[in-house]
Amino acid sequence: MPLYEYFCEDCQKEFTLLQTTDVNKEGTECSECGSNNTRHQFSSFAAKIQGKPLADLQKPATLDDFPNKDIFKIPPARHISEL
Ligand SMILES: [Zn+2]
Numbered sequence: 001m002p003l004y005e006y007f008c009e010d011c012q013k014e015f016t017l018l019q020t021t022d023v024n025k026e027g028t029e030c031s032e033c034g035s036n037n038t039r040h041q042f043s044s045f046a047a048k049i050q051g052k053p054l055a056d057l058q059k060p061a062t063l064d065d066f067p068n069k070d071i072f073k074i075p076p077a078r079h080i081s082e083l
Contacts, residue, residue: 004028010035 001018008015008030015031025040 005041006030006038007041008032008035009037009039014041 001020003016004019004025005014005016006028007013011030011033013030013032017028017031019025019028027036028038028040029036030038
């Protein structure tokens with residue numbers, strides 16, 4: 001069963017539910033206050049299925065993201081006559 005994220009308009013809380021794909025998402029009740037004034041948050045769900053929060057995906061790659069840092073150790077330039 002997939003995880004679905006919802007936002008409750010009444011108590012302004014986000015909650016996550018395990019639901020079957022054929023459930024009626026319009027009538028989902030808030031797990032906090034029981035209101036069915038809830039919104040299905042598809043974009044947030046889509047970002048999380050990739051295993052990382054969206055903020056992580058947007059951050060530029062750093063040296064720590066590479067398993068082999070030695071590839072960045074370029075040997076010092078030599079004068080052409082030394083070759
Ligand atoms: Zn609520």
